[in-house]
Amino acid sequence: MCGILGLLLHDSSIDCAHEISEGLSLLQHRGQDACGIVTCGPKGRFFQCKANGMVRDVFDSNAVSRLIGGMGVGHVRYPTAGSSNHAEAQPFYVNSPYGIVFAHNGNLINTASLLHFMDADAHRHINTSSDSELLLNIFANNLQQTGKFRINEEDIFTAIGGLMEQCKGAYACVAMLAGFGIIAFRDPNGIRPVGMAVRRGATGGRDYMFSSESVVADASGFGEWEDVKPGEAIIITRSSISRRQVSGPATFAPDIFEYVYFARPDSVLDGISVYRSRMAMGDNLADEVQRVLREEGLNVDVVIPVPDTSRVAALNLAQKLKLPYREGFIKNRYVGRTFIMPGQQMRKKNVRRKLNAMALEFVGKNVLIVDDSIVRGTTSKEIVQMAKDVGAKKVIVASCAPPIRFSNVYGIDMPSRVELVAHNRDNNAIAKAIGADLVIFQTLPDLIGAVRQFNPDIKAFDCSVFDGFYVTGGVDDAYLQHIERIRSDNAKNNVQLGDVGTLEGKGGGAVKQTGISTNGVKEDVQVGLGGSGPINGADDTVGLHNSWMGAR
Numbered sequence: 433m434c435g436i437l438g439l440l441l442h443d444s445s446i447d448c449a450h451e452i453s454e455g456l457s458l459l460q461h462r463g464q465d466a467c468g469i470v471t472c473g474p475k476g477r478f479f480q481c482k483a484n485g486m487v488r489d490v491f492d493s494n495a496v497s498r499l500i501g502g503m504g505v506g507h508v509r510y511p512t513a514g515s516s517n518h519a520e521a522q523p524f525y526v527n528s529p530y531g532i533v534f535a536h537n538g539n540l541i542n543t544a545s546l547l548h549f550m551d552a553d554a555h556r557h558i559n560t561s562s563d564s565e566l567l568l569n570i571f572a573n574n575l576q577q578t579g580k581f582r583i584n585e586e587d588i589f590t591a592i593g594g595l596m597e598q599c600k601g602a603y604a605c606v607a608m609l610a611g612f613g614i615i616a617f618r619d620p621n622g623i624r625p626v627g628m629a630v631r632r633g634a635t636g637g638r639d640y641m642f643s644s645e646s647v648v649a650d651a652s653g654f655g656e657w658e659d660v661k662p663g664e665a666i667i668i669t670r671s672s673i674s675r676r677q678v679s680g681p682a683t684f685a686p687d688i689f690e691y692v693y694f695a696r697p698d699s700v701l702d703g704i705s706v707y708r709s710r711m712a713m714g715d716n717l718a719d720e721v722q723r724v725l726r727e728e729g730l731n732v733d734v735v736i737p738v739p740d741t742s743r744v745a746a747l748n749l750a751q752k753l754k755l756p757y758r759e760g761f762i763k764n765r766y767v768g769r770t771f772i773m774p775g776q777q778m779r780k781k782n783v784r785r786k787l788n789a790m791a792l793e794f795v796g797k798n799v800l801i802v803d804d805s806i807v808r809g810t811t812s813k814e815i816v817q818m819a820k821d822v823g824a825k826k827v828i829v830a831s832c833a834p835p836i837r838f839s840n841v842y843g844i845d846m847p848s849r850v851e852l853v854a855h856n857r858d859n860n861a862i863a864k865a866i867g868a869d870l871v872i873f874q875t876l877p878d879l880i881g882a883v884r885q886f887n888p889d890i891k892a893f894d895c896s897v898f899d900g901f902y903v904t905g906g907v908d909d910a911y912l913q914h915i916e917r918i919r920s921d922n923a924k925n926n927v928q929l930g931d932v933g934t935l936e937g938k939g940g941g942a943v944k945q946t947g948i949s950t951n952g953v954k955e956d957v958q959v960g961l962g963g964s965g966p967i968n969g970a971d972d973t974v975g976l977h978n979s980w981m982g983a984r
């Protein structure tokens with residue numbers, strides 16, 4: 433669940449990198465593995481900095497000062513394909529045609545056939561295991577088909593329309609064409625979010641932003657937030673804004689897990705306040721908790737949230753049940769999100785580092801611990817133990833989301849069903865597995881109701897992790913077994929950091945697809961902190977497409 437950002441300042445003499453890095457820090461909760469910024473400066477030259485690590489570490493003032501130009505693209509990465517290697521950090525770049533920079537949130541499900549197409553038909557070299565590099569090359573190949581010296585908006589819409597026919601899966605994307613402008617588009621089902629905002633710039637013209645979440649726009653003084661529609665593409669240059677529905681009609685099905693966990697509560701996605709939806713999840717869960725407690729003949733003394741995400745819902749639940757709400761777990765503010773950390777060992781260790789149980793809120797009490805979701809059970813297993821260790825009498829765990837029993841293939845790294853604690857387990861077995869006395873789940877209709885009431889125009893949500901229905905089609909058992917094989921924790925343990933993996937399947941071409949990144953990106957500007965600079969090396973040379981003001 434990466435974060436993507438695009439910024440175009442009306443005044444091209446103002447550098448935008450600082451604002452992009454500030455914006456990325458507001459999207460940090462969407463990806464903690466790697467981050468990157470590419471800007472476009474005078475004469476269409478690109479400048480980039482990307483590396484493994486958090487935004488605050490990668491983008492020190494030195495790195496930011498070397499990113500020149502008034503438009504740019506940024507990315508924070510949570511890998512769902514390939515490896516955590518820095519060579520797969522985004523944005524990606526290809527020099528031909530025209531010079532394209534690309535940032536992607538989501539996950540493709542037909543990479544094997546796309547790779548074959550790249551190899552056999554397009555003759556383009558894909559150098560990493562990232563599906564995003566592949567997506568960029570599909571876009572580039574479609575633009576190449578125009579055969580034009582200078583392209584226009586029509587050509588770009590046609591290229592993206594073609595991409596939407598070729599690529600299956602989830603993709604919200606922001607791209608930048610050298611010296612031309614920034615582009616956003618969203619897959620036909622609108623599974624992943626991206627929106628647009630505008631503000632009056634420093635010199636009076638209009639500045640434009642694309643972002644995964646509206647919180648970035650709010651914090652940067654942008655307004656008029658508008659979600660990119662499913663299957664829509666928007667192109668912004670310094671003199672124009674054009675938008676087009678480039679794909680045929682499809683079911684709009686934004687991922688409901690954005691509201692459960694991923695997005696920040698102060699964002700509004702597809703017209704729905706994440707905060708309000710979480711409040712409603714707490715209200716609806718309260719009814720289910722009351723029903724089950726009555727059935728079990730149990731009483732609860734106190735409601736305790738699992739910081740951070742479940743707080744909003746837990747407070748509403750407690751209020752509705754007229755129970756005391758207590759912050760029994762204190763969070764170490766310097767530890768990030770554990771669910772999106774790579775590897776079970778790291779996740780487990782960090783739950784303990786992150787949360788500490790305050791004995792006085794637990795001793796001798798029947799506690800109702802509320803979390804937004806129970807996925808692998810890593811968090812709940814640890815915190816139930818902590819609660820018991822400090823003297824809780826009974827520990828009941830309630831989840832704002834239903835049991836998660838199916839893989840995610842659309843940009844959340846949950847490829848392996850056997851890693852899910854609810855897989856092949858009923859509620860009693862789940863409670864046993866996490867050491868709780870009882871576990872209570874929100875029902876799926878109640879979860880959908882909590883979110884949908886704020887925008888009834890949305891008729892469906894992607895709920896595949898709960899019900900196993902994949903809105904894009906193309907996800908059968910053979911595919912699920914395939915991704916389990918290549919992306920389970922076990923499989924990932926065999927790919928060490930430092931390896932540059934290959935995209936599974938074909939696509940070798942004349943050059944063996946391992947080794948350093950040759951994806952148009954120089955390793956010396958890719959590695960390490962603060963390694964920023966012009967993409968093509970020497971400082972005074974003009975970019976390959978010297979096309980500022982001239983790309984049309």
Ligand SMILES: O=P(O)(O)OC[C@H]1O[C@H](OP(=O)(O)OP(=O)(O)O)[C@H](O)[C@@H]1O
Binds near residue numbers: 738
């Ligand atoms: O069952 P699991 O596999 O442990 O996954 C679910 C847990 O992980 C997430 O917390 P996380 O620490 O990532 O983020 P948060 O601080 O935003 O709650 C989520 O909020 C749950 O607490």
Ligand SMILES: NC(=O)CC[C@H](N)C(=O)O
Binds near residue numbers: 434520538539563844
């Ligand atoms: N979580 C995401 O959106 C990941 C994007 C892309 N699939 C990658 O692995 O880099």
Ligand SMILES: [Mg+2]
Binds near residue numbers: 738739741804811
């Ligand atoms: Mg949590």
